[in-house]
Amino acid sequence: MTEYVMSMRPREALAALVSPEGRRDPYVFYDAIREHGNLVRIKPGLMAAVGYDECSRALREPRLLVQDAKSHDLLYPDWRSHSSLRRFTDSVLYSNPPDHSRMRRVMSRAFTPRRVAELEPAIVRMADRLLDRMADLGSDGTPVEFMAEFAYRLPVAVIGEMLGVADDDRIWFRAAVEDVTVALEGISRVSRLDAANRAMDELASYFAELVDQRRRHPADDLVSALVTSADTDGERFSHDELVGNLVLLLAAGFDTTTHLLGQGLQLAFENPDQAAGLRTQPALASGYVEETLRFAAPVHATSRFAESDMDVLGTFVPEGTKVLVLLAAGNRDPLRYPSPHRFVPDRPDNQPLSFGAGAHFCLGAPLARVEARIALPMLLRRFPRLAPAGPATYRDRLVVPGHERLPVAVG
Numbered sequence: 196m197t198e199y200v201m202s203m204r205p206r207e208a209l210a211a212l213v214s215p216e217g218r219r220d221p222y223v224f225y226d227a228i229r230e231h232g233n234l235v236r237i238k239p240g241l242m243a244a245v246g247y248d249e250c251s252r253a254l255r256e257p258r259l260l261v262q263d264a265k266s267h268d269l270l271y272p273d274w275r276s277h278s279s280l281r282r283f284t285d286s287v288l289y290s291n292p293p294d295h296s297r298m299r300r301v302m303s304r305a306f307t308p309r310r311v312a313e314l315e316p317a318i319v320r321m322a323d324r325l326l327d328r329m330a331d332l333g334s335d336g337t338p339v340e341f342m343a344e345f346a347y348r349l350p351v352a353v354i355g356e357m358l359g360v361a362d363d364d365r366i367w368f369r370a371a372v373e374d375v376t377v378a379l380e381g382i383s384r385v386s387r388l389d390a391a392n393r394a395m396d397e398l399a400s401y402f403a404e405l406v407d408q409r410r411r412h413p414a415d416d417l418v419s420a421l422v423t424s425a426d427t428d429g430e431r432f433s434h435d436e437l438v439g440n441l442v443l444l445l446a447a448g449f450d451t452t453t454h455l456l457g458q459g460l461q462l463a464f465e466n467p468d469q470a471a472g473l474r475t476q477p478a479l480a481s482g483y484v485e486e487t488l489r490f491a492a493p494v495h496a497t498s499r500f501a502e503s504d505m506d507v508l509g510t511f512v513p514e515g516t517k518v519l520v521l522l523a524a525g526n527r528d529p530l531r532y533p534s535p536h537r538f539v540p541d542r543p544d545n546q547p548l549s550f551g552a553g554a555h556f557c558l559g560a561p562l563a564r565v566e567a568r569i570a571l572p573m574l575l576r577r578f579p580r581l582a583p584a585g586p587a588t589y590r591d592r593l594v595v596p597g598h599e600r601l602p603v604a605v606g
């Protein structure tokens with residue numbers, strides 16, 4: 196890290212994350228914040244957690260709440276005029292107890308480990324089909340765009356299968372989810388919400404119709420399971436909550452997993468020995484995926500609000516403070532991980548913060564892990580000479596940065 200970056204005040208380092216340098220490598224700026232402590236005051240009313248323990252503690256602290264309708268009202272009274280914010284605020288991600296606990300109970304029941312395990316053979320089949328397609332597209336030496344042709348298509352097919360949406364409908368999801376997830380980047384981006392609102396309206400009317408259909412004719416899918424348990428177990432979801440949570444499942448279900456696959460492949464290119472190991476010993480996939488999650492977290496940050504004055508691991512957090520929980524920074528905390536900036540797939544006791552922690556711990560973590568553990572070794576085995584075929588480009592996002600394009604030659 197240059198002396199100049201290291202001497203930055205926390206506020207400057209945080210602001211630098213949106214600069215071209217910050218976009219290229221946010222980790223040096225996370226480290227610049229870390230120079231001032233693991234839970235740092237940025238300005239009045241704003242703190243940032245960059246330590247592993249501090250991030251983990253903040254996420255498990257029940258008095259640190261997620262942004263919900265009440266906190267949106269304080270920050271941005273006009274938020275309800277944006278359908279993207281309104282609908283996501285009906286979901287678990289932006290709800291606190293008792294609403295969060297009520298919805299989460301029903302969703303966890305419909306989202307069981309059995310359902311994930313049952314999907315494994317289908318994931319292998321879907322990945323195989325996509326690899327065939329990549330082989331066709333690249334057979335004459337034409338570069339294949341990995342993000343569009345595989346990293347996006349596999350998770351969308353899997354979540355589509357789980358939700359029970361028709362194949363044809365999955366085609367337009369990518370653009371819609373690309374637009375709608377801007378609303379998950381934080382309320383500070385309200386000026387960029389027009390496209391997100393349009394996409395949300397489209398997705399919400401799609402899911403509203405699907406909910407009505409499944410209510411009339413239940414099938415063996417997640418939408419039917421949610422509708423049935425929401426209608427019958429006395430913990431009713433409102434119609435808006437069902438729709439908000441289904442859009443969240445779709446968006447969270449592939450926008451993130453897509454980037455886990457992109458980062459997993461990029462790291463394979465940068466670490467050919469590890470890639471070779473993964474090709475021949477699929478049992479190494481679990482450690483490889485955990486380290487990819489740690490080293491290149493698909494979701495860099497989330498936030499919480501202090502409901503009252505409190506102490507978080509010895510640091511005073513005043514009531515009303517917004518705490519940025521920089522998961523990607525916590526994953527590179529030298530107090531938790533020796534040589535945190537090295538990619539070491541066989542790290543002992545690797546428990547990255549990438550799926551969050553506490554009450555909002557990612558509902559889809561087992562599914563995302565299974566997809567990556569199956570797909571990455573299959574990809575590397577199928578194309579032993581897989582190589583980059585041009586420069587990768589990156590999204591202009593702070594929370595879920597990831598690749599925009601990752602052209603490859605299938606060899």
Ligand code: HEM
Pocket residue numbers: 254261287288289299354443444447448449451452455492493494497498548549550551552554555556557558559560562563
């Ligand atoms: C690599 C892939 C994924 C990553 C890195 C990821 C990351 C996260 C993180 C960090 C959170 C917690 C946010 C917070 O505490 O504020 C979260 C929550 C959530 N994730 Fe994921 N996720 C991934 C895949 C998935 C998948 C595949 C699904 C669904 C099929 C999913 C559904 C959800 C839901 C519903 C929540 C909200 C849980 C709640 O608020 O109670 N995620 N995810």
